[in-house]
Amino acid sequence: MDDHLSNALAEELGKLKSICLGSSAASGPLDPARESFDRVVAGTAGIVSYLAQAPQTPAETIAGRMGLDRNELELSYKLIQRTAAATDRLKASPNGDYLNIVKHYFINRMYVVVFFVGLACPGRCRFCPNVTVRSDGSRKISRYQGKKSDRISSREINSVFRDMSEIESRGVPVLVKISGGLEPLSDPETMAVILGEAHARGIRVKLFTNGLLLDTGARRRLALDSGDVRISLSVIEEADFGEVMFGNDLARRKKYGLAFLLDNISNLLRERDILTPDTRVGLNTIVLEENYRDIPRFIRLAEDLGVDYIDFKPNYFSPYEEETQAYLKETIGNLQEIRKKSSVGIYFAGSLSSDNLFWTHREGVCHPHKQSRYKLFITPHGNCSPVHHGAFPTAGTGHDHLGKLYSGGRLSPDQSLLDIIGNMPAMPDLEYEKLNPFEHMLALEIDRDERDRAWGIPKECDPYNYPLADNIRQIRDNPLLHRI
C-alpha cells in the first residue's frame, strides 16, 4: 500500500464528508464508522492502481472485479477526482497519455478537423503505410485516385470553415491539422486557402510535414502561417537517411539528403524568428529498431537547431524487440534530468512503453462513426472519414474499398461538414490494431464514457474530469458517505 496516496485519499475523504454532511473531519480510531472509512480509502487506492494499468476500464467491470457496488465506485471516483496524489499517479503511469485524450476531447470538448492535403510526396519511407517495397527493392507510393476536377475546391473549404465557426459558436473549440496522407506542401495552393480561412476566423492550425519541400522561401512562409510546424525527422545519419527515406532510388537520395533537410529547417527557424516569432517549430521522431539508440543524439540535434520541441513516437505498425523495449525504458528514465534542463521540450509518447495500453489492449474493435463526434479527416478530394485508416491514399484503391467503407460522404454544395457529421452512417467495426494510439485511446474512452453513464455513474463523478472536482451535488446523497 502506498502511504502517500492513502494518506492523501484519507484526508480528502475527511474533507468531503465534512463539506457534504457538515460533520467534523474523519472519524476517530475507535469510531465504529472508521472501518468503513478505511475500507473506502483502501478501495480507492486499489482503483487508482487499477486505472493506472487499464484506464479504459468501465466502472461496472472494476466494481465486479473488486467486489464493490455502484455507490462505492461513485464515491471513490469523486475522491480520485479531488485528490492530487491520485491524479499524479495516473499521469505518471505508462498510460498517462490517456488523460490527455480525456482532457482534449471530453473536458475541453475540442473538435479536430484534419485536412489531408497533397497528391504527392518526395519521400518513399520504408515504414510509410502508403509505400510498398517491391521485390527488386524499388518502392512504390500509393496515390489518391480521382480526377483533378474532383479535388476539394476553395468554395468547399470555405464552407467547411463556416461550419467550424458554427461549431465554435456552440462553445466547442476547433483545431485544424494540415497533414497527410501524402506531403501537404506538395499542394501549396490548397494549403494557402486553408490557412487564409483559418486566419480570417481565428482558428488554430498545426502543420505536419516531412520538411523536404521547405526549400523555397514561398513554401517556408506558407508553413510559418500555421501556428505550429511539426517536421518529421527519424534518421540522424546521412547514409541511413537515404536508405530509410528512399531505398535504392539514387536520384532522390542525391536530391533530398539529410543535409538538405537540416538546411531547410535552419532556414525556416531563421525566418520564423523574424516573421512569425509565435509559430512553434518542432521535430517529430519515429523511434525505429534502426534508430532507438540515437535518442540522445536527436535531442542534441534539436537543441543545436533551436527547435521548440521534439516528440518521440513509436512506429505504430510493429512492436519493438524485447531488447529495444528495455533500452527505451531505461533511456527515457535516465533522460528525466536532461529533459528538465533542456532548452527544447522533449516528449515521449506513452505508447513507446510496452506497458502502454496501445500494446497491451490490442484485442477489440472500434465503431468508427462514433469518432466523428470528436474529429474528422478530409481527403484531397473532399471525402470525409472519422478514422485516418479511411483517409489514406490506399483507402481509395480498388482492392480494399476502404475509402468507401469508412467515408461519411463527400463535401458538396448539398452536403456540408455539419451535414456529414450529423448524418454519419454506421460503419463496419475497425480493429484496434488499425488505429493509431490517439484514435485507439479515443475509441476506448468513448466506450468507457458511454458504459459508465449507462451504469449510472454521473459525469460529475468521472474520475478523470478534474475540473468537476468541486461539484459535489451528486455525491451528497451517496449512502456510503453517510455511513463512514
Ligand code: SF4
Ligand atoms: S514522408 Fe511521409 S508520406 Fe512521404 S513516404 Fe515518408 S512517411 Fe510516407
